[in-house]
Amino acid sequence: MDTDSWKGHVNGILYGIQFDRALDDTVVARVADGVVGGLYPGGRAETLDALEQALRYSGPLNDQAETHHSEESIREFLSRLVTALNARAAS
Template structure:
């Protein structure tokens, strides 16, 4: 994955959670299920890789997408989402 190609994945996820007041386990599950169902570009592994790259990025993750969630909240959410995507989907 290219240096900034993770941004497309992150921005897609940010768009999908922009109206959620709290980024809780319910939202993690909804987004992970959406990735599995093909509602977000890329599969589970590709999205997890993008999230992991984003979490290593030292700058703000919201430089291209406006959100009311803080940087700390988003990074925590992305860590939880990455963990959820690393486990096999329930059948």
């Protein structure tokens, strides 16, 4: 997956959380449920691949879909989202 592809997935997720005050477990669960339920394009496997690539990327993740969340907060959220998506595959 090239940079534009994974950034599209991440931007879609960031768009969906832009108005959340805190990126807590409720938001993680809501987004994970949305991914599994087909709310986000590409499904669980493609989204996981995109998130894993994003977390390895050294540049900013919110340079196109601005949110009030810090880069550190976004990366921590995406990491927790990966964990949640992996857990949903196991259940």
